[in-house]
Amino acid sequence: MNALLAGKSYSAFLFDMDGTLLSSIAAAERVWGEWARRHGLDVAAFLPTIHGVKARETIRRQNLPDIDLDLEVEWVTRGEMEDTDGILAIDGVMHFLNAIPEDRWAIVTSATRDLALKRLAAAGIHPPKTIVSGEDVVHGKPAPDCFLLGAERLGVAIDDCLVFEDAPAGIAAAEAAGADVMVITATHQHPLDTMHGTVPNYLSLRLDVTSDARLRIVPVQV
Numbered sequence: 124m125n126a127l128l129a130g131k132s133y134s135a136f137l138f139d140m141d142g143t144l145l146s147s148i149a150a151a152e153r154v155w156g157e158w159a160r161r162h163g164l165d166v167a168a169f170l171p172t173i174h175g176v177k178a179r180e181t182i183r184r185q186n187l188p189d190i191d192l193d194l195e196v197e198w199v200t201r202g203e204m205e206d207t208d209g210i211l212a213i214d215g216v217m218h219f220l221n222a223i224p225e226d227r228w229a230i231v232t233s234a235t236r237d238l239a240l241k242r243l244a245a246a247g248i249h250p251p252k253t254i255v256s257g258e259d260v261v262h263g264k265p266a267p268d269c270f271l272l273g274a275e276r277l278g279v280a281i282d283d284c285l286v287f288e289d290a291p292a293g294i295a296a297a298e299a300a301g302a303d304v305m306v307i308t309a310t311h312q313h314p315l316d317t318m319h320g321t322v323p324n325y326l327s328l329r330l331d332v333t334s335d336a337r338l339r340i341v342p343v344q345v
Contacts, residue, residue, distance in 0.1 A: 124226075126275050130339075131303065133284055133338045134277075134280070135229070135274065135284050136229075136284065136338060137273045137274065137285070138228065138286075139232060139286075139287060139288045140234060141175070141232065141290075142309070142310045143213070143293075144212065144213060144230070144248060145210055145245075145246035146309065147209075149209040151173065152170050152175075154202035155170060155205070156170060157202070158199055162187055168216040172184070172282055174292075177233045178233075179192065180263055189215075203234075204237065210242055210246050213309045213310075215326035215327075216324070216325045219325040219330060223330060224332070227338060228255070229254065229273045230252035231255045231273040232254070232255070232269075233256075233264055233269075233292075233293075235256055255269050255270075264290075267300035268296075270300040270302055271300050274317065282301045283304070284302045285303045285304070285338070286302045287305050288305075288306060288307070292315065294306065305321075305322065306320065306321040307322060307325075308323075314319075316345050328342060
């Protein structure tokens with residue numbers, strides 16, 4: 124955990140979903156891998172680019188000629204909705220989330236709302252009252268819009284929020300929004316070069332709700 128966060132407290136927490144609250148890498152890469160093969164892409168080079176970004180933006184970046192973008196997004200979305208095999212909660216996440224007052228946290232994801240609810244159910248995570256999904260913003264991560272909207276919906280200032288993220292696009296979005304960031308590395312295959320605090324999962328974190336109802340992270344030894 125980054126020393127810069129030590130002793131700090133917040134009004135609310137904003138959580139990315141995939142790779143942060145749950146691991147859906149296997150399912151997502153099965154669907155996106157098949158999509159990439161259909162279009163003759165280098166699957167190994169392509170798959171690392173899909174995480175944390177809206178499906179529409181991922182497809183648009185490939186600059187494929189003569190495709191119907193809406194149909195391609197629909198194909199990927201349908202595949203992801205159907206494939207939930209192997210989706211698991213990040214270690215310790217449910218205990219950690221259950222300790223947060225329900226009106227003090229939100230999920231901010233690039234996934235559609237339907238897909239987010241499907242994956243949360245598959246992982247056994249009860250959704251919060253506030254979810255910002257890919258449909259809610261025009262500009263997805265790494266633009267800050269989604270985190271700004273999450274803070275707005277919770278009725279708090281973004282600079283009084285701690286964002287939990289795992290992907291570079293999401294980290295960049297949180298930075299651009301002006302929030303502090305905690306990076307969850309449970310699904311990382313390679314070390315991430317970041318100035319932010321990193322933890323492998325939620326087993327090494329404890330939540331302290333202060334007497335004035337502020338949220339503070341306390342690292343614990345596991």
